[in-house]
Amino acid sequence: MSNEKELASQNAKKDAATIAASDEQINGATKPCCPRSKTTVIAMIDGEEKEITLARTIYSMDMLKKGQEKQLEAVDKSKLLDEIFHFATPEIFRKEGVKLYDLEGEEIIEGTENVFVPVETSGTYWRFTFDDVLKHVQVHTFESVEEFAQVTGTTDLFSRSRNTVEKMGIAAAATGDATYKAVYELARMTGMPGSSAMAYLGVQLKGSTTLEMSIGIRHKDIPVPTRSMEEAFDLFQQICFTFTPAEAKKRYPIRAINSVMHAGGYKLETIMLALKTIPSDEVHRALLADCGSKESCISNVLLKFIIEMKQKQAA
Numbered sequence: 001m002s003n004e005k006e007l008a009s010q011n012a013k014k015d016a017a018t019i020a021a022s023d024e025q026i027n028g029a030t031k032p033c034c035p036r037s038k039t040t041v042i043a044m045i046d047g048e049e050k051e052i053t054l055a056r057t058i059y060s061m062d063m064l065k066k067g068q069e070k071q072l073e074a075v076d077k078s079k080l081l082d083e084i085f086h087f088a089t090p091e092i093f094r095k096e097g098v099k100l101y102d103l104e105g106e107e108i109i110e111g112t113e114n115v116f117v118p119v120e121t122s123g124t125y126w127r128f129t130f131d132d133v134l135k136h137v138q139v140h141t142f143e144s145v146e147e148f149a150q151v152t153g154t155t156d157l158f159s160r161s162r163n164t165v166e167k168m169g170i171a172a173a174a175t176g177d178a179t180y181k182a183v184y185e186l187a188r189m190t191g192m193p194g195s196s197a198m199a200y201l202g203v204q205l206k207g208s209t210t211l212e213m214s215i216g217i218r219h220k221d222i223p224v225p226t227r228s229m230e231e232a233f234d235l236f237q238q239i240c241f242t243f244t245p246a247e248a249k250k251r252y253p254i255r256a257i258n259s260v261m262h263a264g265g266y267k268l269e270t271i272m273l274a275l276k277t278i279p280s281d282e283v284h285r286a287l288l289a290d291c292g293s294k295e296s297c298i299s300n301v302l303l304k305f306i307i308e309m310k311q312k313q314a315a
Helices: 002-026 066-072 091-095 145-157 164-175 178-190 194-201 207-214 229-242 251-264 268-277 280-288 294-314
Strands: 040-045 048-054 084-088 115-118 136-140
Touching: 040 136, 066 207, 091 145, 164 178, 164 194, 164 207, 178 194, 178 229, 194 229, 194 251, 229 251, 229 268, 251 268, 251 294, 268 294, 280 294
Parallel strands: 048 115, 084 136
Antiparallel strands: 040 048, 084 115
């Protein structure tokens, strides 16, 4: 019996410790959750530069990751446009029992001077700690945390980041890279996503590389497309005829074709001929067959017709 009581006591202590750790993690108090960063910044408030403490709450965006911090090191600050930095005063959070933490995860005690809670937006999120001086600052005295959240949410509603194709266009314009130009032009010409355009051109580009290229960092190891723009467009048109224009813009038909070409060592001419001879009912069955994925279904049907074509040619 004593062993059972001791085991129960140990379990209770573990549960309590787990709850406490979870509570600290939710409130951002645990050090391991966040990279160490400067806790104060210089901001222009009421016409003068002030050293202020940036406060985080449970509603703040996640901290920068090490990889993201490294990317920012390569940014030319002279090419950054000005932003307006919005802050909330801390009183509403204190009043509603929402704890405030600095950027090192330490709780900010009540009475600490020059504490402000950033209203994080898509344009300013990275820059609260990146800019040397926050030049254009607006301090808001919200009525409640609810109003603070509503303002944040409404601003987010009107925030828009570039999609993959648009990012590739900026990367192409910022560096003049031929591969990025080809992927961007094919995507724009056909209305397909960037991932599909890459597959049609037989090239794969990393998102991190695209980001660096967009700020003018030229990479020497950008892969060269394995198909010309003309070949990629002809293949796209044939897939439109064999399937539908909507399906041709998706990734799985072209990925299936690339897979068959790579595995069997088939030339593009062979693939084009097979696509022209596949009956529409076979295509329909390939799209609807319960074989795990549309990509594998198309690969199977395509391979079947290539083998049949080869056998007829050999007969």
